[in-house]
Amino acid sequence: MQVTDLADRSRIWIYQADRLMSEHEVNEITRLGQNFILEWSAHGAALKSVCEVRYGYFLMLTVDDNQAMASGCSIDASMHFVKGLEKKFQIDFFNRMNVAYKSGGVIKLLKMSEFEDALQAGTLASNTIVFNNLVSTVGEFKSNWEVAVSHSWHAQLLPA
Known part of the structure; x- marks a missing residue:
């Protein structure tokens, strides 16, 4: 099952890696994610959920709220899971100062300040695809x- 197979109102959390994950890492993280969601629950109720890695950069966890809603404890469990992945694979999933964008069909990362500089200089434009x-x-x-x-x-980073 993929993220897009769940109902539109389902909750999603997206964690962006600070680097491109190898194929081995994607496969291992996907396997670990499948194991995690099999056990993921809220107040004892199993959560209908999906764990997916897209483009080698984005880890996604989703919960279909039609079946059971994620609780504070279940959200904490997911954060603990992602933190464990960070440690195991030496990947930072919580650095919100990196911007991922597409350039010629390839995903690239820049620090927020570098991304803003590229927009200001015209190297990147308002039609650049971002995540x-x-x-x-x-x-x-x-x-x-x-x-x-x-x-x-x-x-808000575009030139005036």
């Missing part, structure tokens, strides 16, 4: 995750 990891539902993910700078929160 809006702030989306919180599968519906938002489908329509607003891969978007042009001008249609995301990144627009």
Whole structure:
């Protein structure tokens, strides 16, 4: 099952890696994620959920709220899971100061300040595709995750 197979109102958490994961890492993280979601629960109720890695950079956890809603404890458990992955694979999933964008179909990462400088210099433009990891539902993910700078929160970095 993929993230997009869940209902649009399902919750999603997107964690962006600070580097491209190897194929082995993606496979291992996917396997560990499948094991995690089999045990993931809220107040004793199993959560209908999906763990997916996209493009070698993005770890996604989703919960279908139609079956059972994620609780504070279950969200804490997911954070603990991701922190464990960070330690095991030496990947930072919580650095929100990196911006992922597409250039010629290839995903690249820049520090926020470097991304802003590239926009100001015209090296990157308002139509550059960025990843809006702030989306919180599968519906938002489908329509607003891969978007042009001008249609995301990144627009505030565009030159006046």
